[in-house]
Amino acid sequence: MIITTTNNIDGRSVTDYLGIVAGEAVMGANVVRDFLASITDVIGGRSGAYEEKLNEARQIAIREMKEHALRLGADAVIGVDLDYEVIRDGMLMVTASGTAVKVR
Numbered sequence: 001m002i003i004t005t006t007n008n009i010d011g012r013s014v015t016d017y018l019g020i021v022a023g024e025a026v027m028g029a030n031v032v033r034d035f036l037a038s039i040t041d042v043i044g045g046r047s048g049a050y051e052e053k054l055n056e057a058r059q060i061a062i063r064e065m066k067e068h069a070l071r072l073g074a075d076a077v078i079g080v081d082l083d084y085e086v087i088r089d090g091m092l093m094v095t096a097s098g099t100a101v102k103v104r
Contacts, residue, residue, distance in 0.1 A: 023064025074100035
């Protein structure tokens with residue numbers, strides 16, 4: 001399945017719009033990760049633990065969106081948008097949404 005942030009796919013034509021599809025992932029961080037991230041904040045640098053968690057959440061959200069599109073019979077998802085939110089201390093949310101389409 002083609003998944004793209006663009007509204008069209010080079011060399012392909014959209015033949016049918018099947019609707020908006022989305023996937024969400026809410027990930028909790030743990031005390032050790034929070035503590036290590038706070039140290040990284042003080043000394044500077046990147047927080048590998050949080051980056052790993054964000055990557056995992058993004059992959060889950062995209063996978064759920066793709067599964068939703070497959071259930072609709074889609075060949076592709078276009079116009080994909082990824083959003084990241086902190087919904088409370090230690091809770092990260094990633095959403096992926098786009099338009100499920102048939103292409104030829």
